[in-house]
Amino acid sequence: MEVITERAAFREACEAARADQRVVGLVPTMGALHDGHRSLLMAARTQCGFVAMTLFVNPLQFGPGEDLRTYPRMVDADLEVAAGSGCDVVFHPSVAEMYPAGEPDVTVDPGRLGTRLEGAERPGHFRGVLTVVAKLFALAGHCRGYFGEKDAQQLALIRRMVRQLDPPVEVVACPTVRERDGLAISSRNVRLSAVERAAAPVLWRALSDAEGLVRRGEHDARRVREHMAGVVGSRPLARLGYAAVVDDETWENLDRIRGPVRLLLAARFGSTRLIDNVLAVPPGSAPPASPGSPASRGDRGE
């Protein structure tokens, strides 16, 4: 496995792989790799001839009061995971290499969806995410890009960017990997104290309960939202950020559930903020194509 720190060399490595008739699989990460990242790497390894992981904690997507400085960094361990998962190349640039002229003033506007939900709680976050992902797409060139459903709003925005700006990238969505008790695996889980860790699976419980309600025919989105908020609120350690029910294609808030919906939760456990989501499909409605394959559908909202 080769570790590349310069943009030009990363571009050349991807070009050389394509010249060798290999499909490039791009797996962008911020490191502190866990089983969620591993599942993306494995999917890319199975589906592509050349796997390129990027390892870069992107300052643009962190707000002033957020955890950029303390975001977990463990490069040596990450390189071992990447090698063990069959990566061909890890692109690990410095901030100065990625943004040689300082913070870019030309950026990708995520549109209205970028200001809602996660975007409302973290202003500027999705502009930072889309800007770095656009840069990685520009460097990697024609490729498949692997992203986790764990960050469903990010995934929806990346799909929109690809649909509307036409980088030569096929987005592949990979299902959320969870701990045994349902907690979605996240690099930030290590920050939870023992009592916070014990409380955190309440997110999964609330989402699974709500998914059951929708599957059994609850059409009132307000009732589903209130149910999720009530379950999270039953744990004194959990402070709810939002509970939302959105159309899985347009990401609009709903009153009535008529097709597949995305159930979304954000909550704080002490100083650690966690997010999670699931798809819920009402009776008689066709589920969207399952994630994990290049053929899985994108969201259609503009």
Ligand code: AMP
């Ligand atoms: P991050 O390093 O947090 O920026 O995440 C890099 C990629 O891994 C993103 O596409 C995430 O959605 C994905 N990811 C993070 N956690 C999980 C998980 N538990 N299951 C599946 N994918 C994940």
